[in-house]
Amino acid sequence: MSEMNKQKIVSSVPQTGFFGHPKGLFTLFFTEFWERFSYYGMRAILVYYMYYEVSKGGLGFDQSTALAIMSIYGSLVYMSGVIGGWIADRILGPSRSVFYGGIFIMLGHIALAVPGNIPMFFVSMVLIVIGTGMLKPNVSSIVGDMYSETDARRDSGFSIFYMGINFGAFIAPLIVGEVGMKHNFHLGFAIAAVGMFFGLLLFVLTKKKNLGLAGTIVPNPLSPAERKRTALVVIIALIVIGAALIFMIPRGWVTIDSFVTFIGILGILIPICYFVTMYFSSKTSTVERSRLLAYIPLFVAGVMFWAIQEQGATILAAYADNRTDLSIGGFSISPAWFQSLNPLFIITLSPLFALLWTKLGNRQPTIPKKFSIGLVFAGLSFVVILIPGTLAGENALVNPLWLVLSYFVVVLGELCISPVGLSATTKLAPTAFSAQTMSLWFLTNAAAQALNASIVDLYTPETETLYFGIIGGASIVLGILLFLIAPVIQRAMKGIR
Structure with a gap:
């Protein structure tokens, strides 16, 4: 996309109307609110649906298998963003990709809502993976389209957008978790489908007035020869x-273990291929190549962070169900409710972080230093959760406040990495690969969850302290290393802060 097109897009968007930000932020805020409501509502009960006995309405999977599938599913959801970004960049544009992605997601939740069997479960997973890959990277890319590169509101805007994500993620486990865990899993999934419908409706009704040309231009369209x-x-x-x-399935070669290995390899190879392709492309300028090199250590840091944060929906979800005292004052709480802690803390703290970055202005930590701080907090969240098990023993139920504290600490790290990473990606992305570079950012999550799928079966009550200690310690060490090399990375960003 040319500089002229970028300026034309920014000029077409009403630049005030939503808390001092472009009016289109309202549309994208609430579109993502409902999409995340549907996704996190489904996710809050999905792992329990997999490993609960059939007599309790579940599928009856082994718990370690369910945790691995959950990680692989999460990895594929974000990995599919590569395809979604490419479709937006080369064929549909971000706006139409968001719409069609929402349709697929809604159909996936409807498939889960239909009482059926394991094949229906996997059909729903395919639909949601495709839909999220088309929607999630592109809605974030549209947010970036509304601001000029020099607009000081950019990081603050992404923080507000991130609040929209987390409003939906906060409410969903409370509603869907309550209905799904205490009444019927399929009814919970149906509520998630309704949420996605509301998101689509809002997007269609408000995009023309609020978004202008943002998301409508195909940055790097295919030529007729390329289409063929x-x-x-x-x-x-x-x-x-x-x-x-057809050849492998009858021979028993397609198993959970082999699929986990395959996805793990893809989680490494796909980002490498993307970095190489963009770096050596004739459409990438010398300055953009330098910025891509600076992006690599940020990418690695993102993988480490999400490897810890995403275990809130797997290891810590099982920890809430099996290792936590869920009775408080005679009142029984649902283990799914703990999934609301992460977004609750983000909603509470996001305005403070947005205000902090705005107040500090040019004195705020550089992007690499924010990432390093985030990694240290992520590591500390695992150090926190190993303490109660070490003190009480592997068979005792622990106070739920330990889980609350662990989620709180990792959120401090998330607010230093996730919205900052979204904003940094739009700044460092080569012009010809804008949506695809946003997909690359989401591959940090895909690679992390592919890694998690291989290591979650190492977690047991007996190995709990070692498990949390090694992973948490590795994150802290990586954070310190990133802080030390931050000035080198900053220079390679060529003026981007």
Whole structure:
């Protein structure tokens, strides 16, 4: 996308109307609110749905298998953002990609809402993976489109946008978790489908007035020859994949373990391929190449952070269900409610962080230093949660306040990394790969969860202290190292702060 197009897009968006930010932030705030309501509502009960016995309305999977599937599912959700970003950059544009992605997500939740069997469960997963890949990176890319590169409101705008994500994520486990855990899993999934419908409706009704041209331009459209070549590649790929599955499935080669290994390899190879492709592209300038090199250590830091944060929906979810005293003053709380802690703390603290960065202005920590601080907090959150088990023993139920404290500490890290990472990605992205670079940022989460799928089965009550200690310690060490090399990274950003 040319500089002229960027300026034209910014000029087309009403620049005031939502807390001093572009009016389109209202549309994207509430679109993402409802999309996250549907996703986190579903996710709050999904792991329990998998490992609860059939007699309790679940699928009856082994708990370690359920945790691995949950991680793989999360990895694929974010990995599919690569495809969604490419579709937006080359074919549909971000706005239409968001709309079609929402349709797929809604259909996926509807599939989960239909009482069925394991095949229906996997059909729903495919639909949600495709839909989230098309929607999530592109809605964030549209937020970036509304601000000029020099607009001082940019980081604050992403922090406000991030609050919208977390308002939906906070409410969803309380509602969907209550209905799904205490009444019926499928009814809970149906509520998630309704949430996505509201998000789509709001987006369609307000985008023309509030977003102007933001998200409507295809940055790097396919030429007619490229369209034919791409269609041929897709057809051949589908044939090869289909033939491989037909050959491997009867021989028992397609197992959870082999799939975990395969996704783990993809989690490493896909980002490498993307970095190499963008770096050596003739459409990437010399300054943009330097910024891409600066982005690599931030990417690695993101993977480490999300490897800890995303275990809130797997290891810590099981910890809440099996290791936590859920009876408070004679009142029984749902383990799914703990999934609301992360967004609750983000909602509470996001305005403070947004105000802090605004007040500090040019005196605020650089992007690499914010990442390093976030990694240290993430590591400390695991140090916190190993304490009660060490003190009380592997068979005792622990006070739920330990879980609350762990979620609180990791949120301090998240607010230094996640909204900052979104903003940094839009700043450091090569112009020709804007949406795809946002997809690359979401691959930090995909790679982290692919890694988690391989290590969650190492967690047991007996290995609890060692598990939390090693992972938490590794994050703290990486955070310190990143802080030390932050000035080198900052220079490579070529003027971006």
